[in-house]
Amino acid sequence: MDDSPSSNSARPLAVVTEHLADEAAEWLGQRCEVLRAGVTDPQFAEAAPAIEALVVRTYTHVDDKLLACLPRLKVVGRAGVGIDNIDVAACRARGVRVVSTPDANTQAVVEYVVCLLCDALRPRLFLDEAVSKQEWDELRQDVVGLWQMDELVLGILGLGRIGKRVAEVARAIGFTVVYHDIAEIAPERRNGAEPVSVTRLFAECDVISVHVDGRTENKRFVGRELISLMRPDAILINTSRGCVIDTHALADWLRVNPAAAALLDVHEPEPITDANPLLPLPNAHLAPHLASRTMTAMDNMSWVVRDVVAVLEGRTPKWPV
Numbered sequence: 001m002d003d004s005p006s007s008n009s010a011r012p013l014a015v016v017t018e019h020l021a022d023e024a025a026e027w028l029g030q031r032c033e034v035l036r037a038g039v040t041d042p043q044f045a046e047a048a049p050a051i052e053a054l055v056v057r058t059y060t061h062v063d064d065k066l067l068a069c070l071p072r073l074k075v076v077g078r079a080g081v082g083i084d085n086i087d088v089a090a091c092r093a094r095g096v097r098v099v100s101t102p103d104a105n106t107q108a109v110v111e112y113v114v115c116l117l118c119d120a121l122r123p124r125l126f127l128d129e130a131v132s133k134q135e136w137d138e139l140r141q142d143v144v145g146l147w148q149m150d151e152l153v154l155g156i157l158g159l160g161r162i163g164k165r166v167a168e169v170a171r172a173i174g175f176t177v178v179y180h181d182i183a184e185i186a187p188e189r190r191n192g193a194e195p196v197s198v199t200r201l202f203a204e205c206d207v208i209s210v211h212v213d214g215r216t217e218n219k220r221f222v223g224r225e226l227i228s229l230m231r232p233d234a235i236l237i238n239t240s241r242g243c244v245i246d247t248h249a250l251a252d253w254l255r256v257n258p259a260a261a262a263l264l265d266v267h268e269p270e271p272i273t274d275a276n277p278l279l280p281l282p283n284a285h286l287a288p289h290l291a292s293r294t295m296t297a298m299d300n301m302s303w304v305v306r307d308v309v310a311v312l313e314g315r316t317p318k319w320p321v
Helices: 022-029 042-050 088-093 106-121 133-142 161-173 198-204 224-229 247-256 295-302 305-312
Strands: 013-016 033-036 051-056 075-078 097-099 153-157 176-180 207-210 235-238 261-264 284-286
Touching: 013 022, 013 042, 013 305, 022 033, 022 295, 022 305, 033 042, 042 051, 051 305, 075 305, 088 097, 097 305, 106 161, 106 207, 106 235, 106 261, 106 295, 153 161, 153 198, 161 176, 176 198, 198 224, 224 247, 247 261, 247 284
Parallel strands: 013 033, 013 051, 051 075, 075 097, 153 176, 153 207, 207 235, 235 261, 261 284
Antiparallel strands: none
16 A cells, blocks of 8 residues: 555545554555555645545544545545544535444454453463462362352443343343433343433442443543442443543542442543553553454454445445444
8 A cells, every 4th residue: 555645646545544454455545545644644734635535543533623624525434433533513514424334343342341241250360380289279269259140230321232232142141131321222122131220220230331432421421420329349341432431430439449340441531641540449440442452343444445435436335424
């Protein structure tokens, strides 16, 4: 793939600002002139008047200020699921289409949530050397799960694509599953989860898994009031968006509830800074945004380029936002 645009090319110019799988990048390069550049790179500013397509992932923010620099832009492709880093209204106002890959990482995130559930509920220990009979017996006494999953209630905040699959898998394992969502969801589409109020979800569930997007009204949605309702031994999992949780309120709650735990894959800001109040807490477990990090999911997200090219060619995209 070219690293700089050709001024003589009749093909549309597409700029890729973040990672794109090799096969998808090659496919895009056969149909467009492609430039790899972040929006702060000098090459981007130089190419801006000619850019017709923008392919982004999580950390490129497409706002009105950026759009104003791209007079020929026709389409923004979000190689991923959430679109909170894209001002869709501003794009529409300028006639720019937005496309994404809404189901690309569902399986990967669901698998990751299951791994977090196992980490939280089923402690494990592996031996790398022989031990005495006494040590063996002591280990078997110490490494014991307090609960089985079929004894617990899992609450899902947000029953979208990922939330529904989490409900399906959790029910198969044995959890009782409840959910809260702003949308009315038909019983046959709930995968066995039962609707409850948001206050009941936080007050009664043993485990709460968050699956909502980063829209403005969801920022700090899980705030001090909801957090204070949680059981003193509850487990909170977030693989959605870091901005959804008030980290200071969560840190305060974790300090006074040492039997509780938070397993967070997403944060605000990313990367985590020293100012994050959760860092020193032994019952806060912070991961570097790994839920969608399988090769298959990343490849799936990269194929947003199909819809990018569809828009450039005047065809209807499969996954318009």
